[in-house]
Amino acid sequence: METSGGRRVGRPRAAQRPASGLEPRDELLAAAAELFTTRGYAATTTRAVAERAGMRQASMYHYVSGKEELLAALLESTVTPSLAYARELLADDVAPAEERLWRLCRTDVELLCGGPHNLGGLYLLPEVRIERFAGFHAVRAELKDAYRQLLAATEAGSRLGKGELELRTDLVFGLIEGVILVHRSDPERPVSAFAEATADAALRIAGA
Incomplete structure (x- = not known):
């Protein structure tokens, strides 16, 4: 039997499934x-x-x-939790923007570096450029825009022109995504300390 999308459904027989408890x-x-x-x-x-x-x-x-479906799902799993958190931070009209930006940077780094595998390294694959991964790129673009909005809401960011704001957003976002390469060279470094140091550096780039 097939679904409307062409994928078969039913009861496939597994060979020796690991006792992981996963679906x-x-x-x-x-x-x-x-x-x-x-x-x-x-x-x-x-x-x-x-x-x-x-x-x-x-x-x-x-x-x-x-x-391709597996790769797309893995890529999106690296950004969707951070985007959900970014939306919460954008809706927070109490905490200072500097604090919210720092928290997003820290959480994003913890997500990218805290798992058992360096999934952020998959961003560099040439295959990721094709249309099949448009969903990942759309979510990533929305996350980057959340960074821009939080940066613009800081005291330093509010004084920046559009071009300078975009540049600093690119630098901050690039720093966060670039930590996958730094962390890969020293995987034993505690992720929490690494994430906080990266967030501190991001705010300095932002001028906050």
């Missing part, structure tokens, strides 16, 4: 996260993902359409 699709995402970040996206086959998740390759297609 099959989440198991596939976990396997893909590990393999994409250790072997590389291009070098990882759907068979390898399925086997790592403890199921047959044919069974995998009951849950996802293929590697």
Whole structure:
């Protein structure tokens, strides 16, 4: 039986499923996260993902359409929690903008660096530029705009012209996303301390 989108539904038989307690699709995402970040996206086959998740390759297609869907889901998972938090911070009309910007920077770094795999490194893949990943780019653009709004609301940001504001937003956002490379070179560094130091640096760039 197939869904209207063409994906099969039913009761696929798993090979030896790991006792992780995860749902099959989440198991596939976990396997893909590990393999994409250790072997590389291009070098990882759907068979390898399925086997790592403890199921047959044919069974995998009951849950996802293929590697691109897995990559898109993993990419979006790195930005959607930060965007949800950014929306909360934008709605907060009590806390100073400087404090809210600092909290967003810290939380974003903790998300990017706190997981078991360096998913932020997937941003650098050339495959991510294609239309299939438009959803990720849209969410990322909205998150970046939240940074811009918070920066503009700071005392220093309110004095900036449009061009200077955009430049500082680019620099702050670039710093936050760039921490994936710094953290990869020293993975034993405590994420909380790393996140706070990065947030401090971001506010200095913002002039706050």
